[in-house]
Amino acid sequence: MQSIGHNLNIDAWHVGGIDLNIRQVESDFPEWFYVRKESLKIFKVFKALMEAKLHVVFVGTPGAGKGMLVVLFAFYMALVQKKRVVLFRKLKGKGCTMLYLDAENEQYWRKDKAAIRDIYLLENRDFELCLDGLDYNDVCNHFETLARFRLLATPAQYPMKNNDVRLRRCIVPFWSLSDLNAIGAHREWPEQEIKDRYFYSGGNLRDFSSPKDLLRISTDQAIHAVLWDVAKLLRTQYGGGAEYRVDRLRMAGIRANGKSDLARDTKDLLKEYLGSSKWICVITSEYALRQLGKMMEPSYYKDLWSMGRMLGDDGLMDIAFENYVHALARDEKKIELQVRTYDREEVTQHTYVALAFEAKACRNDGKNAAEYDAAM
Missing domain, CATH: 3.40.50 (Rossmann fold)
Known part of the structure; x- marks a missing residue:
């Protein structure tokens, strides 16, 4: 002791x-x-x-x-x-x-x-x-x-x-990708293995650390328990009860504060960690998001991106944006992006050009993150 x-x-x-x-x-x-x-x-x-x-x-x-x-x-x-x-x-x-x-x-x-x-x-x-x-x-x-x-x-x-x-x-709060990267690095996991694990687990540390053969199985079990009429609960703090298992997929975090972490006093922390009005619930597993895609409108991913920004979670913002594009393509909707050429000299002023394209067909192939990326 x-x-x-x-x-x-x-x-x-x-x-x-x-x-x-x-x-x-x-x-x-x-x-x-x-x-x-x-x-x-x-x-x-x-x-x-x-x-x-x-x-x-x-x-x-x-x-x-x-x-x-x-x-x-x-x-x-x-x-x-x-x-x-x-x-x-x-x-x-x-x-x-x-x-x-x-x-x-x-x-x-x-x-x-x-x-x-x-x-x-x-x-x-x-x-x-x-x-x-x-x-x-x-x-x-x-x-x-x-x-x-x-x-x-x-x-x-x-x-x-x-x-x-x-x-x-x-x-x-759920775990950020950067923190899970640190844990994976300590365990000497290859970068691709860390990426594959996060693809399924999202911010769930226990799943991220579990044996690889069980990781997808446990995520699938949670996904299959979600019913159409309770899918909307996945972005709220509320309801469902244990039989719906929405808590297994939705993950709770705290709205990012503009102050530096070093400048925070205990009163601010008490408001954030004890006050549910500061909490945000999202799905962070990219695999779960794709499997639940038929239940989600493209607007869900726009909201998810905004929540990722409020949480200060770059990894979640990336997941939301990619799946937003997938959802638009799935629904055969026109996609318009504002793009610019990278210029090292112009760091504050940029000229954007509109780029529109439409999906002619969509695919959802592969058994892991690497195969999904290859299909895309």
Whole structure:
């Protein structure tokens, strides 16, 4: 535990990877934890909410790392802030585990086949409860035991009630292409493999990191679950319920702010990460966009490009523009582009010429990004 606590000075962290040794205790925690700029902002939000003694629910895109943040903060509270912590996790396919951390009294233990009643049976009730993988119904069904949680990472949406005055929802945004490029480079993946993985995963870190043979399968499963009458939900924050699985495809991010990241204060970050009016939902998987193309009007991709610009995500803007052209060609609509010749000397003034062309036929071939590009 001492080696883990030694590296948990989150106030001194910068963008980049770090070895934390948490994997020795929680086997699914990454051996090399990549700290992105959004993580640094969430650290500030987390500390402000802890000082205010508020309850926090991490929401957002599945596969964005919400659970790993709860694990990280559980160790931080235990080993740095010297609080007694209980980390209770519900892991898909493995059941529930419970980890007890008490650095002051040097008591550490875990139970691999745990049940919620094990929390209730703890003699000392003075602990911070951190939950991962449980949802709103779990909390309601075991209210006396679970409602006291300090942190919760939920795999689904978490509705807010009028009397939840001590509860805050904090978004964990989807991953940008640049951050996923950094992870791929660390794993020494070829550039084409990184491109192929992002083609399917979009900003979903878990999918991006999954075995290649499962990547397309999991994306197809989510696509096939989308019905025509709920496809419009894919660009909103709302609805559908778990049976529609729209949260698996739509990914939540935060509207880009004009201020420099270094100039941001905690009040600004609280407004962005806690205020849903600042959140934007989009599809970032290019494969999903193409497969859902028959459900999407060309105007969808225009809106997606605008959202990419608001998010400050160049990769998403590229995806939106390319698919906008595909959609116009599919619908046999005239496409007009404003083009200019590159001139290194003219960096501020350019002359644009209108170029119109019409699609005579369209193709959608290939099994991966490279084959799609070759077909185009």
